[in-house]
Amino acid sequence: MKGKANFNTLAAVFFLVLAVAMFLVIPHQIEEPIIVLAEDAMSLKAEVFPQLVAAGFLGLGTWFFFKSFSLTETNQFLELDRTALVNVGTTLVAMAIYAWAMLVLGFVVSGAILIAFLATVYGNRNYYLTAAVSIAVPVAIFFTFTKLLATSLPPFPIDTFLTRYFIL
Amino acid sequence: MWDFFLEGVSLALRWDTFAAMSIGLLLGMFVGALPGFTTLMAMAILLPLSFFVHPLIGIPFLLGVYKGGIYGGSIPAILVSMPGTGAAVATTFDGPALTKKGKARKALEIALFSSVFGDLSSDIVTILFIGPIAIVALMFGPPELAAVLLLALIVIAATSAGVFVKGLLMMVTGMLFSLIGQDPIGALSRFTFDFFAIRAGIPLLPMLIGVYALPEILTAIERKAVAVVTQKISTKEGGRLTWPEFRSCLPTICRSTAIGTMIGVVPGMGQVVAAFMGYAAAKNASKTPEKFGTGELEGVAAAEAANNAVNGPTMVPLLTLGIPGDNITVILVGAFIAQGLRPGPQLMVEQGPLVYAILVAMVCANVLFLVLGYFAIPLFARVVGIRRSILLPLTVVFAFAGCYVVRSDPMDLAMLVFFGAFGYAAKKLRFDVTPMVMAFILTPTIEYSLGQTIILAQGNLLGYIVIDRPITAGLLLLTPVLAFLMWRRSTRLRRAIAEGIS
Numbered sequence A: 001m002k003g004k005a006n007f008n009t010l011a012a013v014f015f016l017v018l019a020v021a022m023f024l025v026i027p028h029q030i031e032e033p034i035i036v037l038a039e040d041a042m043s044l045k046a047e048v049f050p051q052l053v054a055a056g057f058l059g060l061g062t063w064f065f066f067k068s069f070s071l072t073e074t075n076q077f078l079e080l081d082r083t084a085l086v087n088v089g090t091t092l093v094a095m096a097i098y099a100w101a102m103l104v105l106g107f108v109v110s111g112a113i114l115i116a117f118l119a120t121v122y123g124n125r126n127y128y129l130t131a132a133v134s135i136a137v138p139v140a141i142f143f144t145f146t147k148l149l150a151t152s153l154p155p156f157p158i159d160t161f162l163t164r165y166f167i168l
Numbered sequence B: 001m002w003d004f005f006l007e008g009v010s011l012a013l014r015w016d017t018f019a020a021m022s023i024g025l026l027l028g029m030f031v032g033a034l035p036g037f038t039t040l041m042a043m044a045i046l047l048p049l050s051f052f053v054h055p056l057i058g059i060p061f062l063l064g065v066y067k068g069g070i071y072g073g074s075i076p077a078i079l080v081s082m083p084g085t086g087a088a089v090a091t092t093f094d095g096p097a098l099t100k101k102g103k104a105r106k107a108l109e110i111a112l113f114s115s116v117f118g119d120l121s122s123d124i125v126t127i128l129f130i131g132p133i134a135i136v137a138l139m140f141g142p143p144e145l146a147a148v149l150l151l152a153l154i155v156i157a158a159t160s161a162g163v164f165v166k167g168l169l170m171m172v173t174g175m176l177f178s179l180i181g182q183d184p185i186g187a188l189s190r191f192t193f194d195f196f197a198i199r200a201g202i203p204l205l206p207m208l209i210g211v212y213a214l215p216e217i218l219t220a221i222e223r224k225a226v227a228v229v230t231q232k233i234s235t236k237e238g239g240r241l242t243w244p245e246f247r248s249c250l251p252t253i254c255r256s257t258a259i260g261t262m263i264g265v266v267p268g269m270g271q272v273v274a275a276f277m278g279y280a281a282a283k284n285a286s287k288t289p290e291k292f293g294t295g296e297l298e299g300v301a302a303a304e305a306a307n308n309a310v311n312g313p314t315m316v317p318l319l320t321l322g323i324p325g326d327n328i329t330v331i332l333v334g335a336f337i338a339q340g341l342r343p344g345p346q347l348m349v350e351q352g353p354l355v356y357a358i359l360v361a362m363v364c365a366n367v368l369f370l371v372l373g374y375f376a377i378p379l380f381a382r383v384v385g386i387r388r389s390i391l392l393p394l395t396v397v398f399a400f401a402g403c404y405v406v407r408s409d410p411m412d413l414a415m416l417v418f419f420g421a422f423g424y425a426a427k428k429l430r431f432d433v434t435p436m437v438m439a440f441i442l443t444p445t446i447e448y449s450l451g452q453t454i455i456l457a458q459g460n461l462l463g464y465i466v467i468d469r470p471i472t473a474g475l476l477l478l479t480p481v482l483a484f485l486m487w488r489r490s491t492r493l494r495r496a497i498a499e500g501i502s
Helices: A007-029 A038-042 A046-069 A082-105 A106-120 A128-146 A158-165 B002-013 B015-033 B039-052 B055-072 B074-080 B088-092 B095-100 B104-138 B142-159 B164-179 B206-212 B215-218 B244-266 B269-285 B297-309 B315-321 B325-339 B347-385 B388-405 B410-429 B432-458 B460-468 B470-501
Strands: none
Touching: A007 A038, A007 A046, A007 B206, A046 B164, A046 B432, A082 A106, A082 B215, A082 B269, A082 B388, A082 B410, A082 B432, A106 A128, A106 B002, A106 B088, A106 B142, A106 B388, A158 B325, B002 B104, B015 B039, B015 B055, B015 B347, B039 B206, B039 B215, B039 B325, B039 B388, B055 B074, B055 B104, B055 B297, B055 B325, B055 B347, B074 B088, B074 B095, B074 B104, B074 B297, B088 B095, B088 B206, B088 B269, B088 B297, B095 B104, B095 B297, B104 B244, B104 B297, B104 B315, B104 B325, B104 B347, B142 B315, B142 B432, B142 B470, B164 B432, B206 B215, B206 B388, B206 B432, B215 B388, B244 B269, B244 B297, B244 B315, B269 B297, B269 B470, B315 B325, B315 B347, B388 B410, B432 B460, B460 B470
8 A cells, every 4th residue: 555544545445434334233224114015025135235234335435435545635624724613613603593583583683683693704895795695695595485385484483472471 | 319309399498488598698698797696506596586487498497597607607707817706717817918909799699609619519319319318318217217317426525525435425315315305116204303394395495595505695795894905897899709710719619619529428427527627628739838827718618618528418417317517507406396397217208399499599599698798798897897795785684585495394494404404514624515405315315226126126236236227236336337438537527627727
């Protein structure tokens, strides 16, 4: 094996571990049929494809492990500076919180907060424009999906809030 | 097939189809013109809009976004040397030089006319050949279908960006994701870990938007997303394209159209390869090759005709065999499935007029493309300078909305964030997600077809395939050979492209 271990080698080890984990998990994570008919006995059993996939990870992971020592491509994560890591990390966390907040605060309010927050993080300093866009665009999207396309988005749950905390 | 075609023509000629295509074209051109935004991202985010309307509104809308986006990518490529899409990289060889000479308008117009010519020609070829290919595909039984789909997956992995074994590993990862939920034969639960939310499996839409749209957004905000372009760009100087100038580029446009059409049929090749091959062929055939790269209209025409000529033929393997040829057609598969149409051999039988209506709509879209593009050129030239710090958060909100509305399931939002992070990590670690998505879509069909094959074989699988299904045996033997040849060709092309860019 020429060259030295790199991020590809770690990825190969991950796939090998995944293969072993799959072989261990398969007997416990595939439902058994309640009744076995004669046809079912001849057909493809539910565990065959998962076993093939696990075998694929094992074989390809082994190939990748040995191949990784000769690969020279760079790990692009290492090329990111602090600004990039902060921007990406902040955005991912904001998205995760937004996925929760949309259901609690409603689409329009949570969307307005997300747009205002991210636009400021990304360097926008025209706060009037930010405020206008933060309110107008979620409202427009909300009406497009709920009125024009007759689907549903989480509304601002003021009625749920009122009935839960201000029962008359 | 002729009856289906005539019925398709009458189905396609409706005002709402044309309106949807026009909106799609404008949106596509708008997104394509924005550096840092890709057509793929736009299609992934706009995909949910197509779910709630008639197929002849939703699918032409997405096709409009697709066509508009491929052309739109040439606008920043020509004006500021920043290709809006990967397919427009070859356009940067001559486009910016034409802008510096004060011929920006001519360059944008030759790009538009070449794109329309290439796209229209290849769409007509697609309509002519899809019927006979569909008839051949109908002769396929479960063994042949499983073998063809497996071949397609391995070819996609072989031609994906990056190392071959990494493409194969992503393909197997996609197979793993598809196993979660219920098996396609007995509906037995697999890998759910008693988690009810994934009992029905992983939904396709959050995966598509997550791996194709969110990583682009995350990549765009690595540097603070200030306006990419600050200089003023004018398209008023230099006058418009003249008829003699267009006529002089016509042989190049025809050659590039032929190249793009042939490449479009082959899964995994795509617009980037077509654009570079079209440009290289034009330069080789020119009497003045030394002028290429210094601001030649033919250089822009060659790249744009080739990359747009790919659009039509990529629909052939999709509609006849259910094989998406590239990541764009993967999005279209999502649209078809949401409409209850399963691309594959049976689609032409069950929905032949609808299929032809979609293809006719594609042809009509080119006419709209020409008209809208011609008048919108000055407008889209301004789009290049829009501040991304506002646009990127809007894109995130739209993506989440589109993901939620399909099932109104909070789990879809969690999946979206997961696949967004996954897609971004894969991009940074140089794993191509396209084989993963293709495998996710095709594996249930492969498994089901394999199950049917085993029943038909009645216990003697090897003998059944070798003796009773020689085509299947041939395809299985051909798979490693073709994969090797495609991988070698693809590696050489990418090396040539990288050298050309540097």
